[in-house]
Amino acid sequence: MSSRTTAIAITVLLVLVAALLPLWMGPFFTRVIQLFFFSAALAVAWNILGGFSGYWSFGHAAFIGMGAFSAAHLVAQLGPFGSGPWSMVVPVLAAGLICGVFAAIIAYPILRLRGIYFAIAMLGVSQVVGELVNNVRWFQGGTGVFLQSPVPAGMRPEVFYYYIFGALLLLGFLISVAVRNARFGYALFAIREDEDTAMMLGVATERYKIMAFVLSATLVGMLGAVYGYSVGYLTTYTVFRLDFSLNMIVFCLIGGIGTLYGPIIGTAIMLFITQVLLSRFLDMHLLITGAIVVTIILLMPGGVIGAFNSLRRKSSDQANTTRAEAAR
Amino acid sequence: MMLFLQTTINGLALGGIYALAAVGFSLVFGVLGIVNLTHGIFVIAGAYGALILFTQFGIDPLIAIVPVAAVMFVVGYLYQRTIIHWAISRASLVASLVVTFGVAMMARNALQLAFGPDIHTITPSYSFSSLTLGDLRIDVVRVVGLAASLFLLIALAVILNKTHFGRAIRATAQQPLAASLCGLNVRNLHGLTFASGAAMAAASGAIIGIVQPFAAASEVAWTLNAFIVVVLGGIGSPAGALVGGLLLGLINAYTAQFIGPALTQAAMFLVLVLMLLVRPNGLLGNAFGETR
Numbered sequence: 020m021s022s023r024t025t026a027i028a029i030t031v032l033l034v035l036v037a038a039l040l041p042l043w044m045g046p047f048f049t050r051v052i053q054l055f056f057f058s059a060a061l062a063v064a065w066n067i068l069g070g071f072s073g074y075w076s077f078g079h080a081a082f083i084g085m086g087a088f089s090a091a092h093l094v095a096q097l098g099p100f101g102s103g104p105w106s107m108v109v110p111v112l113a114a115g116l117i118c119g120v121f122a123a124i125i126a127y128p129i130l131r132l133r134g135i136y137f138a139i140a141m142l143g144v145s146q147v148v149g150e151l152v153n154n155v156r157w158f159q160g161g162t163g164v165f166l167q168s169p170v171p172a173g174m175r176p177e178v179f180y181y182y183i184f185g186a187l188l189l190l191g192f193l194i195s196v197a198v199r200n201a202r203f204g205y206a207l208f209a210i211r212e213d214e215d216t217a218m219m220l221g222v223a224t225e226r227y228k229i230m231a232f233v234l235s236a237t238l239v240g241m242l243g244a245v246y247g248y249s250v251g252y253l254t255t256y257t258v259f260r261l262d263f264s265l266n267m268i269v270f271c272l273i274g275g276i277g278t279l280y281g282p283i284i285g286t287a288i289m290l291f292i293t294q295v296l297l298s299r300f301l302d303m304h305l306l307i308t309g310a311i312v313v314t315i316i317l318l319m320p321g322g323v324i325g326a327f328n329s330l331r332r333k334s335s336d337q338a339n340t341t342r343a344e345a346a347r
Numbered sequence: 348m349m350l351f352l353q354t355t356i357n358g359l360a361l362g363g364i365y366a367l368a369a370v371g372f373s374l375v376f377g378v379l380g381i382v383n384l385t386h387g388i389f390v391i392a393g394a395y396g397a398l399i400l401f402t403q404f405g406i407d408p409l410i411a412i413v414p415v416a417a418v419m420f421v422v423g424y425l426y427q428r429t430i431i432h433w434a435i436s437r438a439s440l441v442a443s444l445v446v447t448f449g450v451a452m453m454a455r456n457a458l459q460l461a462f463g464p465d466i467h468t469i470t471p472s473y474s475f476s477s478l479t480l481g482d483l484r485i486d487v488v489r490v491v492g493l494a495a496s497l498f499l500l501i502a503l504a505v506i507l508n509k510t511h512f513g514r515a516i517r518a519t520a521q522q523p524l525a526a527s528l529c530g531l532n533v534r535n536l537h538g539l540t541f542a543s544g545a546a547m548a549a550a551s552g553a554i555i556g557i558v559q560p561f562a563a564a565s566e567v568a569w570t571l572n573a574f575i576v577v578v579l580g581g582i583g584s585p586a587g588a589l590v591g592g593l594l595l596g597l598i599n600a601y602t603a604q605f606i607g608p609a610l611t612q613a614a615m616f617l618v619l620v621l622m623l624l625v626r627p628n629g630l631l632g633n634a635f636g637e638t639r
Contacts, residue, residue, distance in 0.1 A: 075441070132623055135382045135444060139574050140623060143616035146571070154609030261567065265448065272445060305456035312449035313430065320438035 030192075037185055041178045049177045055290050056184035057246060058266060062274075062282035063191040064238035065267035067198055068231045070277035073211030074130065077138040078145030080263035082236045085121060086114040086243025087250075087258045088152055091164040099167060104179070107169045111244040118240025119233045126229040133214070142264070149259030160255035166248050180249045187245065188283075191238050196279060198234070207231055211277065262305075269308065273315050275324030284323055349482050354604040355597065356485055362596020363493035363589075364558060368551040368569055369576035370500060370588040371544030377583020378520040378540045380440060381431065384447040386573050387566030388454040389419055389545045393552020394469075394561045395462060401469050408469050409495060412553045416546040423545025426450075428538045451566065458563035469556040492554045497589075499550055503543075504585040516540055520583065575619045 041049050061079070069075045090110035094100070100109040125144060132140050152160035170179045198204045206227040209217035218224045247253050266289075271277075274285025289311065297307055319326040372386045396415040400406040434446040477486045507513035518526040519536045527533045555561060555569075572595065580591025595615065602614040 075444075128620065128624055134441065136578075136623055138444065139382070139571075140616075140620055142571065143619055147613045147616045150609065150612045154607075265452070268445065269449075302460065303456060305452045306460075309449040309451070309453035309456070312452075313434075313446050316438055316442050316446050316449070317430070317433050320442060 034189060038182075041181055046175065046177055049175075049181050051290065051294050053177055053181040053184055054294065055286060056181065056188045057242065058270060058290060059283045059286040060184060060188040060191045060242050061239060061263070061267050062270040062286050063188065063195050064235050064242065066271050066277065066282045067195050067207075067238075068235040069268065070271055070281070071195075071198065071204060071207035071211065072228055072231050073277075074133075074228065074232070075138045075268065076141040076235075076264075077268070078141035078143070078264050079235070079239055079267055080258070080260055081141075081145035081148045082118045082122070082239035083243035083246060083260075083263055084145075084149060084152060084255070084258035085118050086111075086240035087166075087247030087253055088158060088160065088164065089114040089117045089240070090244035090247050091166050091253065092158075094166060095164065102169075103171050104169050106167065107183075107245070107248055111241050111248075114244035115237040115241035118243070119237035122233045122236035123229065126232045127225075130225070130228045130232060145259065145261075145264060149255055152259065153255040160259075163252055163254040165252050166250075168251060169248055176249070180245070183245055184242075187238075187242055192279075192283070194234070194238070198231075199279060203227060203230065208277075266308075269312050271322075272312070273322055275322030278322075278324045281322055281324045288323065350604070353483055354600045356483060357489070358597035358600030359593055360485065360489035360493045360596070361599060362593035363496040364551060364554060364592070365572055365576055365595045366589045366592025367496035367499055368548060368555065369573035369592055370503060370585055371547035371551075372570075372573035373577045373580070373583055373588045374503075374516075374547075375541055375544040376577055378516055379427075379537055381435070381443050381447070382574070383431075383541075383544070384444060384570055385426070385451045385454065386544075386548055387568070387570035388451050388458075389423070389548035390552040390555065390569040391458065391561060391563060391566045392454070393419060393549030394467075394556035395458065395552075396549065397553035397556045398467055398469050401471070407471055408553045408557050409491065412495070412550045415553050416550045419549035420542045420546040424538045424542035426545075427541035428534070431541070432534070432537075451570070455563050455566055462563065464562060464564065466560045466562045467556075468560045471557060474557060488557050492558045495554055496551070499547065500585045500589055503547065507585065512539075572615075575615055578619055578622050 037052075040052070044052075061083070065076065065079055090113070093110045093113050094106075100106050129137065129140050129144070149160075152158040154161070168176070170176045198207070206217070206222050206224070209220075209222050210224050210228060214224055243258060247258065250257055270285040270289055271282045272285065273288055274283065275281030289308070292311065293304060293307060297303075300307065315322070321329065368390050371389070372383060375381055375383050375386075393415050396418065397408040397411040400411040400414065401408055430446060430450065431443055434443045438446075471488075473487045473491070477484050478490065507516065515526070515531050515536055516539075518529070519531060519533055519540075523533050526536075552561075576588055576591035576595050578591070579594050580587035580589070598614055598618055599611050602608075602611045606614065
């Protein structure tokens with residue numbers, strides 16, 4: 020109970036600090052934290068499927084791309100939906116809806132695959148969708164599409180997107196907390212631990228898996244649409260990027276897969292290392308990211324949170340034994 | 348009709364190369380149970396190796412297969428015994444997926460830093476000549492590539508089926524514990540299997556270098572191709588890889604010819620997903636090993 024109130028207090032405090040930070044922060048750090056919000060929100064969304072239910076998707080970038088392109092085409096076809104920040108609302112929600120529907124359609128066949136097969140099939144889905152967007156002329160992925168800037172006059176764009184992505188991260192985090200504490204979350208954990216047993220015990224595994232997949236895809240689709248707005252002009256390769264798919268997994272892995280805070284902590288660590296400490300070695304990003312991934316898996320397979328927990332367990336064990344010895 | 352035949356021939360020639368590129372992946376998957384996402388790197392590294400030997404020393408890519416495969420054999424052995432073994436023993440089999448992905452990223456970046464992001468091709472003297480048979484035409488490089496692929500695949504099949512080493516590998520695949528109780532050094536065998544897979548991949552890379560343009564970034568495509576071939580043909584056997592590779596080549600050629608060249612990947616993945624749903628063991632089933 021008390022730990023729960025402290026967790027809520029810390030979250031509220033962090034949100035307040037984050038809301039006030041841009042007032043005296045330079046453009047560079049505003050941009051870095053904006054990227055952090057975006058990436059952490061992606062990782063949180065990925066974690067709902069990959070972390071909670073154990074279905075690792077290697078192709079979530081498909082939903083970023085679909086979200087961005089859906090928003091762009093919606094605006095181009097059906098005209099602007101107002102002006103200023105409010106013009107984003109309809110396209111972003113619609114992009115989430117489109118991604119959710121798409122996920123629901125492919126969910127039934129693709130979620131019958133497990134483990135490695137599911138991971139690779141999702142990689143395949145993202146490659147196929149990306150290729151179609153790039154090559155079917157109607158999608159204009161090769162030539163590129165525009166999105167009208169929704170930034171209100173007099174506001175710096177990085178500050179605007181800082182707040183938008185921050186709000187989306189908060190939304191994703193709250194959703195994942197709600198999922199985790201609901202029957203839904205317990206079902207997903209049961210699926211992760213042993214899907215066959217869960218099914219035998221009467222958990223509607225099929226339905227819960229599809230729900231998690233659709234929820235995750237919807238969130239990523241909305242994030243993708245907002246990302247599309249923040250870029251302004253996008254081609255296939257702006258959004259259908261393999262490193263997006265990979266980053267979601269890596270960030271979760273480093274923080275601790277399947278935990279609530281893991282994705283956020285992992286994103287913070289990785290972005291701090293790559294964007295701030297190593298910002299001068301841009302052409303070696305892949306190399307560095309790969310090296311960090313390999314090191315983390317070899318040294319702490321449970322991520323930062325897993326390592327922290329085992330450390331705490333070890334020290335509490337030690338305390339227990341010394342106490343027992345003292346009693347003797 | 349002629350067009351159809353021509354497409355079929357092109358598809359089969361392409362398929363032979365797919366089969367060779369995938370057989371190492373299939374072996375590692377079947378024996379060690381690892382999906383090695385570094386596989387495409389081995390292929391591309393083989394192509395770059397052949398490119399260096401060709402441009403610096405004028406060695407024909409087909410002869411370059413031998414040194415390139417030997418180098419990758421050593422690299423593969425060391426890689427399996429260190430990083431991959433650590434990942435599996437400390438974390439899990441799924442973690443090996445991420446570790447190999449991480450290593451693939453590093454290697455791709457390193458290749459890009461070393462050779463630049465440009466697309467390369469190896470052009471030996473025979474690269475622009477072609478054979479004609481009536482109205483049918485086929486490039487010499489493709490014939491050579493197909494022949495070399497078939498030769499290497501058959502050699503691997505003979506090794507796996509007829510030699511002591513091959514029997515030991517198959518035994519390890521079926522039951523690692525029982526194999527080690529019989530006195531086989533399972534760790535060493537795993538390393539050697541992985542090394543053979545890497546060597547086959549590098550050999551295919553040298554052939555791919557003369558048939559198709561390549562760049563460091565194309566490693567992803569070769570890893571995915573290997574995966575599709577394995578799913579189509581079945582895990583762990585040269586015959587499965589051959590069937591899967593030829594099928595993939597045909598699918599690729601027919602789609603490019605009759606539906607649209609932009610949609611080959613889409614068609615390949617469609618077949619992959621359908622295959623996974625209908626017959627997850629592949630056409631030739633599990634060649635050896637129990638159900639995984």
